[in-house]
Amino acid sequence: xxxxxxxxxxxxxxxxxxxxxxxxxxxxxxxxxxxxxxxxxxxxxxxxxxxxxxxxxxxxxxxxxxxxxxxxxxxxxxxxxxxxxxxxxxxxxxxxxxxxxxxxxxxxxxxxxxxxxxxxxxxxxxxxxxxxxxxxxxxxxxxxxxxxxxxxxxxxxxxxxxxxxxxxxxxxxxxxxxxxxxxxxxxxxxxxxxxxxxxxxxxxxxxxxxxxxxxxxxxxxxxxxxxxxxxxxxxxxxxxxxxxxxxxxxxxxxxxxxxxxxxxxxxxxxxxxxxxxxxxxxxxxxxxxxxxxxxxxxxxxxxxxxxxxxxxxxxxxxxxxxxxxxxxxxxxxxxxxxxxxxxxxxxxxxxxxxxxxxxxxxxxxxxxxxxxxxxxxxxxxxxxxxxxxxxxxxxxxxxxxxxxxxxxxxxxxxxxxxxxxxxxxxxxxxxxxxxxxxxxxxxxxxxxxxxxxxxxxxxxxxxxx
Numbered sequence: 422x423x424x425x426x427x428x429x430x431x432x433x434x435x436x437x438x439x440x441x442x443x444x445x446x447x448x449x450x451x452x453x454x455x456x457x458x459x460x461x462x463x464x465x466x467x468x469x470x471x472x473x474x475x476x477x478x479x480x481x482x483x484x485x486x487x488x489x490x491x492x493x494x495x496x497x498x499x500x501x502x503x504x505x506x507x508x509x510x511x512x513x514x515x516x517x518x519x520x521x522x523x524x525x526x527x528x529x530x531x532x533x534x535x536x537x538x539x540x541x542x543x544x545x546x547x548x549x550x551x552x553x554x555x556x557x558x559x560x561x562x563x564x565x566x567x568x569x570x571x572x573x574x575x576x577x578x579x580x581x582x583x584x585x586x587x588x589x590x591x592x593x594x595x596x597x598x599x600x601x602x603x604x605x606x607x608x609x610x611x612x613x614x615x616x617x618x619x620x621x622x623x624x625x626x627x628x629x630x631x632x633x634x635x636x637x638x639x640x641x642x643x644x645x646x647x648x649x650x651x652x653x654x655x656x657x658x659x660x661x662x663x664x665x666x667x668x669x670x671x672x673x674x675x676x677x678x679x680x681x682x683x684x685x686x687x688x689x690x691x692x693x694x695x696x697x698x699x700x701x702x703x704x705x706x707x708x709x710x711x712x713x714x715x716x717x718x719x720x721x722x723x724x725x726x727x728x729x730x731x732x733x734x735x736x737x738x739x740x741x742x743x744x745x746x747x748x749x750x751x752x753x754x755x756x757x758x759x760x761x762x763x764x765x766x767x768x769x770x771x772x773x774x775x776x777x778x779x780x781x782x783x784x785x786x787x788x789x790x791x792x793x794x795x796x797x798x799x800x801x802x803x804x805x806x807x808x809x810x811x812x813x814x815x816x817x818x819x820x821x822x823x824x825x826x827x828x829x830x831x832x833x834x835x836x837x838x839x840x841x842x843x844x845x846x847x848x849x850x851x852x853x854x855x856x857x858x859x860x861x862x863x864x865x866x867x868x869x870x871x872x873x874x875x876x877x878x879x880x881x882x883x884x885x886x
Contacts, residue, residue, distance in 0.1 A: 446765040447802040451497035456487030457797040465816040468780025478514040495783035501541040528553035545585030551575030559603035561626040572597025589628035594618035599643040602824040615640025632673045637663035643688040647826035660685020692736035694743040705730035724761035732776040736812040748773040771795030779814035
């Protein structure tokens with residue numbers, strides 16, 4: 422009996438010692454100072470193939486040196502940056518990003534959208550009359566090129582061509598904070614986008630209204646969509662400030678809603694965790710509650726934390742079991758299982774609004790993720806094991822911000838397959854073009870200030886906006 426007790430005690434001590442000495446699931450590889458302003462709609466990082474992309478708003482509401490688009494490699498080396506500052510407005514506060522194999526797109530609080538090459542060359546810029554917080558890229562006219570759909574606080578959704586010209590704009594009756602989805606129904610290209618007017622618009626690819634679903638408050642939560650196996654049926658899922666998660670069928674009628682009594686700001690996340698062909702929904706309100714739901718409204722996970730979560734959850738598999746990556750307003754990054762138990766965590770020094778981004782930019786078979794914190798740093802982690810794989814690895818699903826479940830799954834798989842984007846060295850020509858653009862902005866701003874001063878002198882009795 423004494424021997425059995427001794428053996429049990431020894432095994433317990435060994436297990437406890439092993440647990441203490443076990444390597445954490447993720448290790449911090451580097452952190453870079455990028456400025457303290459990052460918000461929930463806007464500053465969503467992206468790991469795209471072998472590069473890390475971040476568009477930051479800097480340290481203050483007005484322009485500063487950290488208000489820029491920055492590209493890093495997996496070692497934390499800055500490859501290049503693009504300062505999208507404007508001398509003609511009080512603040513640019515850039516944000517984003519979405520990207521494809523040719524362009525990176527970023528937006529700004531001065532209403533300007535920038536298209537930048539993967540080597541930092543400005544391709545075009547487009548000016549709206551309001552802040553631009555969210556956008557999506559996709560081919561809306563079957564011309565083989567990605568168009569940009571951008572919502573603005575001037576109440577319009579803009580369709581912008583690959584060359585930077587406006588194809589159409591649509592008045593959505595309220596400011597647009599959420600990214601659209603581009604999808605197909607009966608071989609027709611459609612667009613779903615929310616508005617602060619309090620509903621979800623369904624448009625055709627010419628910007629004409631096909632349908633409208635009325636919510637009881639603003640729709641800031643970017644919608645997501647999944648199809649059945651045949652591809653002839655789908656569900657659209659989005660949240661509203663009225664505290665409801667809405668699920669619409671292919672006729673854009675509500676088939677279900679789930680009330681959590683919180684505003685929905687983050688975009689829902691989809692993952693088929695039981696392999697039945699129908700993805701489950703993972704959501705967080707701006708209070709302290711986090712949910713996992715089935716499409717039929719069954720709760721599979723309900724967890725209340727000590728603080729709120731603005732960021733969208735990300736889904737991975739650890740030893741073939743689903744786990745969830747969360748970042749909260751207490752600055753805590755954590756990995757939880759489906760029971761709601763924390764299996765790994767890391768504490769930053771301020772609130773986190775942004776959704777992390779997952780990838781494997783050095784292609785060593787170990788998942789990495791990056792996330793900005795309100796303490797001013799961009800944190801980059803690497804998994805200590807290769808048994809962690811991504812399912813839904815970025816805000817709104819993928820590099821294009823498509824919100825489509827199939828695209829998100831493909832992106833999570835393809836993005837960890839070796840494919841190199843050459844950004845290490847700018848050509849002399851592209852660097853000269855970039856510097857000329859920046860200098861032109863400065864000069865234009867100088868002359869505009871002189872013209873405005875003359876206007877004030879000559880027309881002092883008028884109100885100059």
